[in-house]
Each structure stands twice: as structure tokens, then as C-alpha cells.
Amino acid sequence: MAEYSNLRAEFLTRISTGSTLAELPGHEASLEMSDRTKKAGDFFHSHPEVPGLLLTENGRFRSVLSRRFYHDAVGRYHGMDIYHPRPLRFLMSRLEELGGALALPGHLSIEEAVRRGLERPRELVYEPLAVHLSPGESPGAEMRLIDFEDLLAADSRVTLLRSGQMKQILSTVREGLLLIDREHRIGLEYAISAEAILEVRGLAGRTLPEVLAARLDPERVQLATEYLDMLFDPRVIESLITKINPLLKVEARFEPGRTKTLAFRFVRGIEGGTIRHVLVRIEDMTREEEMARELEAHRRRGEQSLELAVNLIQADPTAVVGLLDRVGSQLERTGELLGPHAAAPAAFDALLRDLHGAKGEASLLGFSPLAREIHQIEDALAGVRRGEPDPGSARSGAAARITSTAALLSMARSVLEQLARLGRVVRGGETGSGEAQTLPATLERFVSGLAAELGKPARFLWRLDGVTIPERQAPVVHEALVQLARNSLVHGVEAPEVRRLRGKPAVATLQVAAKPRRAAGAIELVFQDDGGGLDLAALRARAEQMGQATGSDDELRRLIFLPGFSTAARATLHAGRGMGLDLLRDRIESVGGRIAVHSEPGRFCAFQIVLPLEAQP
Amino acid sequence: MRLLVVDDSLVVRNAIARSVKSGAIREVLRAEDGRQAVALFQEHLPELVTMDLTMPNLDGLAAIAQIRAIDPQTSILVISALNSHRIALDAIQRGACGFLTKPFTEREVSEALDELVLHARARTS
Numbered sequence: 180m181a182e183y184s185n186l187r188a189e190f191l192t193r194i195s196t197g198s199t200l201a202e203l204p205g206h207e208a209s210l211e212m213s214d215r216t217k218k219a220g221d222f223f224h225s226h227p228e229v230p231g232l233l234l235t236e237n238g239r240f241r242s243v244l245s246r247r248f249y250h251d252a253v254g255r256y257h258g259m260d261i262y263h264p265r266p267l268r269f270l271m272s273r274l275e276e277l278g279g280a281l282a283l284p285g286h287l288s289i290e291e292a293v294r295r296g297l298e299r300p301r302e303l304v305y306e307p308l309a310v311h312l313s314p315g316e317s318p319g320a321e322m323r324l325i326d327f328e329d330l331l332a333a334d335s336r337v338t339l340l341r342s343g344q345m346k347q348i349l350s351t352v353r354e355g356l357l358l359i360d361r362e363h364r365i366g367l368e369y370a371i372s373a374e375a376i377l378e379v380r381g382l383a384g385r386t387l388p389e390v391l392a393a394r395l396d397p398e399r400v401q402l403a404t405e406y407l408d409m410l411f412d413p414r415v416i417e418s419l420i421t422k423i424n425p426l427l428k429v430e431a432r433f434e435p436g437r438t439k440t441l442a443f444r445f446v447r448g449i450e451g452g453t454i455r456h457v458l459v460r461i462e463d464m465t466r467e468e469e470m471a472r473e474l475e476a477h478r479r480r481g482e483q484s485l486e487l488a489v490n491l492i493q494a495d496p497t498a499v500v501g502l503l504d505r506v507g508s509q510l511e512r513t514g515e516l517l518g519p520h521a522a523a524p525a526a527f528d529a530l531l532r533d534l535h536g537a538k539g540e541a542s543l544l545g546f547s548p549l550a551r552e553i554h555q556i557e558d559a560l561a562g563v564r565r566g567e568p569d570p571g572s573a574r575s576g577a578a579a580r581i582t583s584t585a586a587l588l589s590m591a592r593s594v595l596e597q598l599a600r601l602g603r604v605v606r607g608g609e610t611g612s613g614e615a616q617t618l619p620a621t622l623e624r625f626v627s628g629l630a631a632e633l634g635k636p637a638r639f640l641w642r643l644d645g646v647t648i649p650e651r652q653a654p655v656v657h658e659a660l661v662q663l664a665r666n667s668l669v670h671g672v673e674a675p676e677v678r679r680l681r682g683k684p685a686v687a688t689l690q691v692a693a694k695p696r697r698a699a700g701a702i703e704l705v706f707q708d709d710g711g712g713l714d715l716a717a718l719r720a721r722a723e724q725m726g727q728a729t730g731s732d733d734e735l736r737r738l739i740f741l742p743g744f745s746t747a748a749r750a751t752l753h754a755g756r757g758m759g760l761d762l763l764r765d766r767i768e769s770v771g772g773r774i775a776v777h778s779e780p781g782r783f784c785a786f787q788i789v790l791p792l793e794a795q796p
Numbered sequence: 797m798r799l800l801v802v803d804d805s806l807v808v809r810n811a812i813a814r815s816v817k818s819g820a821i822r823e824v825l826r827a828e829d830g831r832q833a834v835a836l837f838q839e840h841l842p843e844l845v846t847m848d849l850t851m852p853n854l855d856g857l858a859a860i861a862q863i864r865a866i867d868p869q870t871s872i873l874v875i876s877a878l879n880s881h882r883i884a885l886d887a888i889q890r891g892a893c894g895f896l897t898k899p900f901t902e903r904e905v906s907e908a909l910d911e912l913v914l915h916a917r918a919r920t921s
Contacts, residue, residue, distance in 0.1 A: 402881045402882065402885065405885045405889070406881075406885065409888055409889075412888075414891075414893055414919075415888055415893055415894065416871075416893045416894040416911050416915050418894075418911055419873065419894025419895060419896065419908055419911055419912075420884075420888065420894055420895055422895065422896070422897060423881055423884035423885070423895050423897075425881040
């Protein structure tokens with residue numbers, strides 16, 4: 180008998196939450212139903228620890244006789260006289276009337292066996308039960324008798340293990356798990372992270388809406404309350420309302436002035452066909468939200484840098500680096516002008532001219548994002564210079580533009596660096612492609628791009644006749660030609676339908692012819708379009724408006740090189756700010772050259788540029 | 797089972813009817829406003845209803861209430877472009893079983909109708 184209690188103690192130490200009925204130790208002693216009841220009495224007397232006997236009929240399991248049931252029967256008045264001489268079948272007929280013995284398959288879980296045992300009539304609840312150790316009820320099938328109290332002890336052990344495991348899960352799980360009942364009350368066991376996420380201590384027994392009230396606005400809490408009611412309503416289909424969960428993503432308030440993005444998901448817990456509770460899964464999505472925003476910003480920057488790379492890959496790197504440096508210092512000057520000390524209007528004008536020049540270069544290099552940025556800085560600066568009604572906002576607008584332009588510059592520098600690395604690999608150290616050599620291709624690309632953008636088809640012709648543009652003058656030729664080509668396409672060249680009416684080919688021609696002037700140590704470049712020519716009437720009107728003397732047509736034409744003289748009503752990205760040609764003249768004169776204009780209304784406009792072969796300081 | 801599709805847009809009615817994949821739905825009835833829906837419901841007593849909310853004559857919320865008054869067992873799915881928690885909750889409190897927002901894919905409607913059929917079966921068995 181000591182052997183059995185050892186077995187039981189040993190089993191209780193190795194029991195697990197997955198243990199089955201068959202693993203429980205039990206008793207195998209059996210009697211035939213035809214045996215006299217006295218035999219059972221003798222057995223119980225000599226085996227005081229055994230709770231009952233298996234009863235068989237021709238070796239086949241029939242019933243269970245418990246010590247308790249035996250004593251209950253024979254303990255009655257004359258009980259021993261009545262039962263002892265008779266076969267066990269006679270005694271057992273009483274048990275059959277009450278519902279018979281319980282026999283369960285060995286694979287049942289301990290919890291399920293307890294549930295089935297407790298479903299028995301009151302008088303039989305503590306009766307031992309029989310367990311089939313092998314499937315089927317064939318004769319000789321192995322059976323075992325199990326004390327119901329042993330089963331209860333095992334069950335309480337399993338429950339302890341389970342709640343220990345549950346506690347461990349609930350203390351480590353990242354999600355804030357909790358259960359709420361029909362009254363929205365939070366259950367005793369919940370994940371500790373629920374407290375951390377909601378920053379509330381002691382959730383058990385409080386209602387979820389009451390906890391949420393401190394974190395969300397009242398309207399949201401009201402919606403949540405009604406939503407919870409809905410989840411407990413069996414009429415409502417759970418899977419068809421998840422989309423209208425008002426707490427799927429909410430901004431929750433925390434002291435002092437912090438917010439978190441929280442996600443609440445709800446799952447019905449159904450037991451025996453009714454909704455007993457709802458499992459609430461709370462997640463802190465703040466990091467994920469931030470990351471999603473960062474990713475989006477990253478993606479946008481990636482797109483921009485790809486656009487940059489595509490543009491820069493075709494441009495001359497030295498020209499681009501020079502431009503980036505110049506724009507960088509212009510940004511610094513812009514920052515100084517926007518500072519606390521009032522700047523002179525002249526300083527604004529000088530900066531605006533330089534920015535305008537840089538914008539032209541950026542367009543020329545196919546670096547349109549930079550051209551757009553500079554254009555916006557020009558707008559913002561012009562606003563500050565005019566003294567817009569709200570100078571503060573104009574200044575901060577300009578400051579914001581400086582920041583975004585600076586970001587673009589640094590992105591362009593890094594793209595260039597990568598391209599340079601790539602270029603070394605691709606070209607394998609090929610040398611010598613100066614700005615002068617790349618000039619024709621760059622200009623052609625610029626003209627065709629702008630022509631397409633303006634809807635004015637145009638071709639660009641070079642007639643250099645063997646003249647090479649000196650490398651030292653290449654930058655100024657660059658700037659001059661892009662400025663003239665832009666002006667020509669925007670203002671000079673007519674729309675295709677107008678050209679057709681005037682009997683001109685729909686595709687306009689812009690051309691550059693070069694002549695050496697060796698005697699003078701110079702070269703001459705003539706840029707000519709076949710557009711509408713200068714509008715002398717408009718020039719005269721503008722001159723009168725500005726108080727300029729208007730004499731001959733030649734004098735009128737020369738006015739276009741004056742600062743601030745523009746006939747275009749609206750400034751666009753491409754031309755019309757009235758700072759282009761005066762800037763160009765200054766630039767050409769600064770290297771010792773000169774520029775002149777010729778035009779015939781309705782037929783053409785031409786610019787003659789003479790540059791010394793050697794640039795002068 | 798029979799399904800009553802209520803929506804004032806012909807395109808939406810057709811799209812929902814096209815999404816019926818469940819073999820359990822043997823007949824599809826169509827109504828273009830709430831009043832027509834209630835009349836058709838009274839006549840045929842379909843087990844399943846999909847209901848739009850903004851419609852001329854009788855709106856969806858009122859139609860749901862009237863249909864529930866005729867037969868409290870009917871399974872009603874709201875399919876609406878109104879995407880507000882308040883409206884969805886109102887519709888369900890009046891007796892709808894679920895809420896689907898437009899625009900929807902045929903697959904979404906088809907799966908929702910499968911759920912609705914299961915739900916209706918569970919309620920009538």
C-alpha cells in the first residue's frame with residue numbers, strides 16, 4: 180500500500196498540463212459479478228487503501244463497486260444478511276438505477292475527466308471511475324480503477340501549473356492582454372504590459388471605458404463602450420465589424436503632454452455557445468507609426484535623389500560642383516539678409532541677380548529640382564524685399580526654403596560622389612572631357628527639353644566652322660547661351676500655330692555661329708532665332724513707364740540690357756524676371772567681352788557676343 | 797435562402813448580386829430604396845438583406861428598423877459609403893449584423909455574404 184501512495188506522489192510531481200487520465204496511477208483488482216458480495220467485503224477488509232473494485236462478467240468489464248457504496252449497503256439494518264450471501268449483481272442493480280458506473284477512455288485530459296465525473300448524480304459524484312487503457316471494450320481489455328479524489332488532486336495540480344504558466348505568459352507578453360466581461364469589467368489576470376502601455380496601475384475590477392476615459396476623448400470612449408456592447412451581442416457577426424472598431428488606431432494622451440498611438444483589437448471568448456468575455460489586445464504602435472512616417476520621407480528622398488542622379492549623370496561634373504558651391508554661398512548670403520539687421524535693398528537686388536544666374540545654370544545642367552528650389556527662394560526673397568504684409572511669415576518662408584535647398588545641395592553632392600565612383604568603374608579612367616567639349620550636347624538637351632515643356636518645337640544648330648571655344652571662356656559661353664536660348668524660346672519663338680499663320684516652319688530654329696577674330700585675339704559668337712523679334716512698341720511703352728528716354732529703334736533695343744527692364748507681365752521659372760539680360764551683360768563685360776542685339780520684327784532676333792580668347796580677371 | 801439587395805445605385809446592386817458565390821443563396825431580390833425594400837421584404841420574407849444607408853424615400857436606418865419589426869430573425873448586412881463609427885454603431889444597434897464599407901471588392905462582399913449565411917443558419921437551427 181505504501182507502494183501506491185509512492186506512485187501517486189511521484190505522479191503528482193511529474194504531472195503536466197497535457198497529462199491524460201491513463202497516466203494516473205490506479206487499482207486493478209477485480210471480481211466477477213457472479214461472486215458473492217461477502218468476497219468483496221473480505222477484500223475491502225484486507226486492502227484498507229483500495230477505494231473500490233472493478234467488476235466483470237465473463238471477464239468483461241461491467242461496473243465499479245466502491246468501498247463507500249459497499250459500506251453504505253451493508254451498513255443498513257440487516258444489510259450484511261441481505262447482501263453478503265447474494266451475488267454482487269444483486270447489490271449492483273441499485274447502482275444501475277442511479278445511473279451506473281462511469282468508465283472513461285484513457286486519452287481524456289484530466290480536466291475533461293473531472294468535468295465528466297462532476298456531471299454525475301449527487302450521490303455518485305465521489306465514486307471512483309473506470310478507465311479504459313486500450314481502445315475498445317473487448318474481453319480482457321485493460322482497465323484501471325481511479326480514485327476520484329486522486330483525480331481531483333491531479334486536477335488542482337494542473338490548474339496550478341496552468342495559472343503559473345499563464346502568469347509567466349502574462350508577465351512576459353509584449354501585447355497588453357486582458358479579458359473583460361459583459362459589464363466591461365477587467366478580469367483578475369491580465370498581462371502586466373497592459374499596465375505599462377496604458378500607464379495605469381491595478382486594472383483588475385475596473386471597467387475598460389473607465390480606464391480609457393483618462394486617455395481618450397469622451398466621444399471616443401462612448402463609441403468604444405457601444406462597440407463593446409456590440410461584441411457581447413450574439414446577433415452581431417464578429418468578423419463583419421472589425422473594420423468599424425473605433426479603437427483600431429487611437430491617439431492616447433499621457434501626462435505631461437505626451438501621446439502614444441495605441442491599437443486595440445477584440446476577440447470574443449465563446450463558451451458553451453454564449454459570449455462569456457472579450458479578449459482585449461492592446462498594442463503600442465507609436466514606434467511603428469514613427470517608422471512609417473520616416474519610411475515615407477525616406478522614400479520621397481529616394482525618388483528625388485534618383486531624379487537627381489538621372490539628371491546629373493549627363494551633366495559635366497566640374498560644372499555641377501561649381502554650381503553647387505556657388506548656390507551654397509548664395510544660401511549663406513540669403514540667411515544673412517534675413518537676419519535681424521535690416522538689409523539694404525541693393526543687397527537684395529545683388530543676391531537676387533546671382534540667384535537668378537544660378538537658376539539658369541541649374542536649368543542648363545538639367546538640374547531642374549535645384550532650379551525649382553532657387554525659383555522659390557527668389558519668390559520668398561522678393562516678398563521680403565517688397566515688405567509683404569506679414570514680414571515674419573515671409574522671412575520664415577524664405578528660411579524654410581533655404582533649409583530645403585541646402586538639403587537638396589547635400590543630396591546632390593552625395594549623388595555626385597556616388598556617380599564619380601561609378602564613373603571611375605564604368606569609364607576605367609578615361610580622361611579629358613572639358614566643359615567646352617560638352618557644351619554643344621548640353622545646350623541641345625536644354626533646348627529640346629524646354630521646347631517640349633513650352634509646346635514650341637525647336638531645333639538647335641551649331642555652326643562653329645572649326646572655331647573652338649577656349650576652355651577658359653566655356654563657363655561664360657554656357658551661361659550666355661542658356662540665357663539667350665531660354666529668352667528666345669519663352670518670348671521670341673511664337674506658338675506653332677502663329678508661326679504657321681506667318682508662313683514660317685512650325686519647328687523654330689535657334690542657331691549659334693562662330694567666327695574667329697584672330698587679329699583682335701577674340702572669337703565672335705552669334706546666337707540667332709527665327710522668332711517674332713523684339714516688340715518695339717512694348718519696349719517703348721515700358722521705357723516711358725520707367726521714365727527712360729526713347730530715341731531710335733537701336734536705343735530702344737539696348738534698353739533690354741538695363742536692370743529691371745522686363746516686358747513680361749508674369750514671372751515664370753524660365754524667364755521674365757527682368758534680371759536676365761542685364762546680368763548677362765555684366766557677366767560678359769566682366770571677362771572683357773561685349774554683347775549687342777539685332778532684331779527684325781516678325782523675323783528674328785540675334786545677339787552678337789565677342790569674347791577675348793584669354794579670359795581677363 | 798433568399799437575399800434582398802438594397803441600394804439606390806444599379807451598379808452597386810449588380811456588383812453585390814454578382815458577388816453571390818454561396819450555393820445557399822438561391823434567389824436575389826433587388827430594391828432601389830428603403831420603401832421598396834420594406835415592401836419586397838414583407839412579400840418574400842428573405843433570410844438575408846444587404847442594406848445601403850443613404851437612399852431616397854426611406855433611408856437605410858429606418859428600413860432596417862421596419863424590417864426587424866416584421867422579422868427579428870433576418871440577418872442584415874449594411875454596405876455603405878458612410879464610413880463613420882457613429883453611423884455604423886447606429887445601424888447595428890437598430891438590428892444589422894455587420895457593416896461593410898464601400899468601395900468594396902467582389903471578394904470582400906462574397907466573404908461577407910458567406911459569413912451572413914453561416915450566421916443565418918446558426919440562428920434558424
